[in-house]
Amino acid sequence: MTGKKRLLVVAHAPSDNTAKLRDAVMAGARHPDVDGVDVTLRTPLDTGPEDVLACDALILGTTENLAYMAGLTKDFFDRCYYPCLEQTQGLPFAFYLRAGHDGTGTERAIRSITTGLRWKLVQDPLICRGSYDTRFEEQCRELGLYVAASLDAGVI
Template sequence: MAEAARDGAAAEHSGVVRLLHATDAGPADVLAADGYVFATPENLAAISGLMKDFFDRCYYPVLDRVNGRPYASLVCAGSDGSNAARQMARIATGWRLKAVAEPLIICTHAQTPEAILAPKQIGGGDLANCRVLGESLATGLALGVF
């Protein structure tokens, strides 16, 4: 999902488009970006622990330094995803970011322990929606809309 969003953004933006894992991203990366697509799996009705760690490490160092920048979010969920999306929205609100799209929640319907632990195959239509999200954010940035 994140790769599709990155590919969409890269196709529409002549500048640098980076895809970073939450463990590899830090405050300097947040400050260097003009916009963001935050992507996380939903774990136990919440954002992943690694995504939470990213926000914990970056929140105060960038507070009041990224106001108004655009963002969008992707959630890969087993059944719902809305709480994970809400968590990211609350954090983004604290950073005073501007949501430029509704959260894109892709539901895998993984409900058994085996299905939850199995690798997921995201369908082509869902990946196309992720790509469009990245394209839209990049286009808005390029045109100065955001």
């Protein structure tokens, strides 16, 4: 056991651009100044309740599909909701969306599910709206750094 806190990143990245966002979150979370946090990356399909139960904080990344979260992200919640419901209350989390439109349906759905889980949103959602912009990558890097550094410092 390392004694480090555990940050879980669950990212749905079906395209080159969403992979860039995922990689930026990971780069921020693994910043060299954050040494007290182990960061694990999983896809929604490869994430189970045991992964959520073992983490100290979580960052979720998904795409907007038909004004809702990606099906694999919903599948992640479907599989993890009840096994995690009583044991992860207060889990610090953040999320980012790659939204070709406005992202409001996806944001609403994630907020609804995580409110039911009683997870604690530690930063406003990052919604990367419209046409792809390389500035999204810097925003994702900052998100990863913010969550990891806050976890490391004991702020969350």
